[in-house]
Amino acid sequence: MSQIEGTVDNPKRALREQDRSMPDKENRAIFAVNAQRRKLKEQVFYYLIFLATLSALFVLVYLIGSIFSDGWPYLNWDFLTNFPSRFPAKAGFKSAIYGTAWLGCLTLFFSVLFGVGSAVYLQELSAKGRLSSGIELSIATLAGVPSIIYGMLGLGIFVRFLALGRSVLAGALTLSLLILPVIIIASREALKSVPDSIRMGAFALGATRWQTVRDHVLPAAIPGIATGVILAMARSIGEAAPLILLGALTYIAFVPESVFDSFTAMPIQIFNWASRPQAQFHDLAAAGIIVLLGFLLICNSAAIILRSRWRAK
Amino acid sequence: MVNSHSSSILETRNLNIYYGEKKVIRNVSLKVPKRTVTAMIGPSGCGKSTLLRTFNRMNDFIDIFRFEGEVLFEGTDIYRSKTDVTEFRRRVGMVFQKPNPFTSSIAKNITWGPQINGYRGDLNELVESSLRKAALWDEVKDKLNDSGLALSGGQQQRLCIARAIAMDPEVILMDEPCSALDPQSTLAIEDLIHELKQNYTIVIVTHNMQQAARVSEFTAFLYNGDLIEFDETSKIFSHPAEKLTRDYIVGRFG
């Protein structure tokens, strides 16, 4: 009641305060009921989410299981070292493996060069303004464009306009374009998370922006950038659609010797085998998928090991 | 007021500073005498760090920063001179409130600044002499290749001071360099400041009255963006001209 005494000089306010204190008890009761209901809700959600995870896991295990049971018998040295053939027994994956290796190396080179370069420019060097926020928005949008559109772009620009033909170079440039937005976004986030105190320390020594970025900010951001690059590369290695649109060949009995040679790639070869009527080719496709998965696994583990080494340093 | 006109190294003339619409420094004119320690005191938010950062143009990195007036270094207006701003930053070093060594090795922390500025001398010698001046050599001489982050907070701060010294600047700006440190490291750094003032001009921001009294020859008292009083430290602490200064020093507010 002392509360009301203190405000008698303002009776209206005293009343209001009283009003407010009245429903307090009811509120408390409601809270109590709420707590029980919330507990129930939480449990329901917990089981729903658990079920969702379980079913996703089940589908994954089933897929991998069926792929292994189909493909495993075909997975031998001949499969890895033979060129594709009309006869399933003689058909191999060699040109696809080489093609993907070529594509992977070139794509890594171009996308890191241009992706990390753009990220550094946008995040560290350029003036922040309307232009840069416009660019930011378009990059975020580009990250969501379907890969087949990039295939059309690559066909128009690299294959036809720059006359690179259906070469492994044109394919790699197209894939680089495809993953560039993801790499730029991830690299910018990594740069953003480097504390400003490091930059200020460097600037206070008379460093230019570029010297500061090169020697302190970029090295500190490498682990984050590497994560983005790994994820993006994994995506590019599995892409078939843009390469098919580009006109990559599906039947190739040689390996590329230069960046201007034509090529095939693992996902294309897999797609080709899977779309044939004979069941044996379907099993070959399964074997190809196993190789592709193994390839991704090796690349990712290597990258993760490199990254943790860097971090430890 | 201080009238050693010829020997002042840093000077502000009618300086107003704004962050966006907010005015945080009001018409401050101040001359920092050469080869002395000048302390800046005042309640939190009164603009000490802001004023300090104008001396090496570190405010440039704050988008909404705006100013009127002049800031002179050795008689040159550093905001309007054609000389590159990095040149002024090389000659006016800074030590930050929170130690911020580079993640690279202790030695590299020292050599990086001189190297990017085209230093031609012996780097090993530079590392040793800078660390000695910063009273850190004995503690780290056996682990020069360890990361700068592997040191204690007080050691990190002395490494940052060594890093600033290695540039052979004319002025060292320190923004509450001891606020993150224990009493022992604080004393080590105060001793260091005494050593350094033989060769350098030091401007130090501090919240610690005793520290200001111990280390400085001159003291500037700022209050809410105004320079209330600037005089010899002994005078400020014994016979301040302004009542506000006296109230602040005896701890009546702030």
Ligand SMILES: Nc1ncnc2c1ncn2[C@@H]1O[C@H](COP(=O)(O)OP(=O)(O)OP(=O)(O)O)[C@@H](O)[C@H]1O
């Ligand atoms: N980057 C900024 N953007 C906007 N306002 C700022 C910025 N930095 C400081 N200010 C404002 O400017 C005023 C002066 O800040 P300043 O950091 O110079 O105070 P200070 O005297 O150093 O305080 P402290 O003793 O707490 O460090 C404060 O009101 C603060 O809110």
Ligand SMILES: [Mg+2]
């Ligand atoms: Mg401050």
